Amino acid sequence: MRLIDCAGLGVRFGKTQALHHVDLQIDKGEIVTIVGPNGSGKSTLLRALIGAVPVTEGRVMRSPGLRIGYVPQKLHIDPTLPITVARFLGLPRRVARAKAAAALAKAGLEDLGDRQMAALSGGQMQRVLLARALLEEPNLLILDEATQGLDQPGSAAFYQQIEAVREDLGCAVLMVSHELHVVMSASDRVICLNGHVCCEGTPATVSAAPAYRALFGTGTKGALALYRHDHHGHSHDELNSTAAE
Amino acid sequence: MILDGFLLRALLAGLGVALAAAPMGCFVVWRRMAYFGDATAHAAMLGIALSLAFSAPLLAGTLSVALLMALVVARLGERGIAVDTALGVMAHASLAFGVVAMTFIPGVRLDLMAYLFGDILAVSQGDVALIWLGAAAVLALLSWRWSPLLTATLSPELAQAAGINPDRERLFLTIALALVVALAIKVVGVLLIAAMLVIPAAAARPLAHTPEGMARIATLLAAGSVISGVWLSFAMDTPTAPTIVCAAALAFALSNGGAWLWARRKPS
DSSP, X not given: OXXXXXXXXXXXXXXXXXXXXXXXXXXXXXXXXXEOOTTSSHHHHHHHHHTSSOOOEEEXXXXXXXXXXXXXSOOOOOTTOOOBHHHHHTSSSOOOHHHHHHXXXXXXXXXXXXXXXXXXXXXXXXXXXXXXXXXXXXXXXXXXXXXXXXXXXXXXXXXHHHHHHHHHHOOEEEEEOSOHHHHHHHOSEEEEESSSEEEEESHHHHHHOHHHHHHHTTTTHHHHHHHHHHHTTSOOHHHHHHHOO | OGGGTHHHHHHHHHHHHHHHHHHHHHHHHHTTOHHXXXXXXXXXXXXXHHHHHTTOOHHHHHHHHHHHHHHHHHHHHHTTOOHHHHHHHHHHHXXXXXHHHHHHSTTOOOOXXXXXXXXXXXXXXXXXXXXXXXXHHHHHHHHHSHHHHHHHHHOHHHHHHTTOOHXXXXXXXXXXXXXXXXXXXXXXXXXXXXXXXXXXHHHHGGGOSSHHHHHHHHHHHXXXXXXXXXXXXXXXXXXXXXHHHHHHHHHHHHHHHHHHHHHHHSOO
C-alpha cells in the first residue's frame, strides 16, 4: 500500500526555490532515508509532507488511512514553562497515564511521567518525542534529524530503537539524517536530495552513485565500510557496548 | 457601609482583571511576549484619546486600538521585521500621540494619572459588570483554545504535525491580550497592565509543575495581590494600582527567592 505519493513537488519561499520536481513514494513498512547537504531542502520536504509548508507546485497524495507520527529535530522548552513528561505526551489530546507509560516503554524509557521536560537529557528528550509520535499509532513515522545533539553511541542507540519500533508497529519510517553510515545501514531506500532528487536506490547503489559522490565527496567511504561491516553482522559487540547509554 | 461602596467595587474590579490577566500572563511569559503586552497597553492610550474625542465608550476605543496594534505587530513578526524596534516605535509613539491629542480635546478635564496608573477607586457598577463580562470572555477563549495554544507555544512544528495552525492560535491569543488590556485600563492604567500580566505568572513559575498548575497559582497570587493591595492602599492611603503591583512583586520576590534558597539548600 502506498502511503504517500508526491509528483513534481515544488516549494518556493518568495524568490527562493527550495525544492523542485520531487517525485517521492513511500510504501507501507519501508524505511526511507533522505540525505543531502545543508540547505538541500530535506527539512522543507518533510514539512511539505506533513502539511506545515504549502506546496507551490505539483501535488502530494496521502493515503486515506495515513497517520503520521512526527519527531522534530529537537525541542527547546522555555525555562519559564513548567511541564511534566506526562502532560507533554497529552498534548494536544489528553491520554491516559497507562497509555503514556506504554508509549514511553516502546520508546525505550522507564515511566518518566512525573519528570520535568527541562530536566531530561538529550537522549531522553528524543525518546520522549518518539513516544509522543507513537501515541498517534502512526503507520508513517517521520524523523527530522532526530539525533542532532546526541553523541555517536547515543544516536546509534536511538536508531536501534527506531528499528525495534518499526518491527513492533510495522510502520513505515521516513527520516532525514546527516549520519549517513548509521542511518543508511537500516534503510531500504536512500534518497539523495539537493533541491531535487539527485539519485535514489538501495544504500549500496546510492553510495556508489556519482551524484552522491559529487555531493559528499569520498570522505564517507570509510564510514560506509564501517556500515558494511556492521550490516553483515560479524561482530556487533563493539558497537553495542559503546551504544549502551 | 464602606464595603457596599467604592472599596467593594474596587475589589471586584481588581479581582475580575486578575482572573483574566493571570492565565493570559502565563502565555505572555511562556511566549516571551512581555514587551508585546507592554506595547499593546501603551498603544491603548491613543484609544483613550480617540474615545474621548468622538465621545465613544472607552472600551470600544481602547479595544480597537489595542487590537490594531497587536495585529500589526504580529504581522510584522511573521514577516521577520525587527519586532523589538517596531514595538518600541509604535508603542511609545501611540502613547505620546494619545497624551498630546488629549490636551486638544475641548471640555475634557485631563486626569492623566488616572489613565496612566488606573483609578480603581472610581469604578462604577457598570464598569465592574463590564470587567467581569470581559474576563469571562477571555477565560472562555483561553480554555477553549488551551490545548492547541499550549501545543503551538511548545513547538509550532509539533502543532502543525497535529493539524493545528499556529498562526490561527496566535490570533486568538492576540485578541485575548487586547481584551485584557482594554479591561484593565480603568483598574491599573496603561503603564501597569503589563505588570498584572507578567508578575503573577513569573511569581507562580517556581511553584508549578504543569502549565495548568502555573495558571492556577498565578490566578491565586494575582487575586491575593489585588486583595492585599486594595486593603493596604486603603490603610496607608497610597495609590491603589501601584500598591497592588507592589504586592505582586513581593510575591514574586518571595517565591523566586524561596526557590533559589531551596535549590541551594539541597546538595546537587
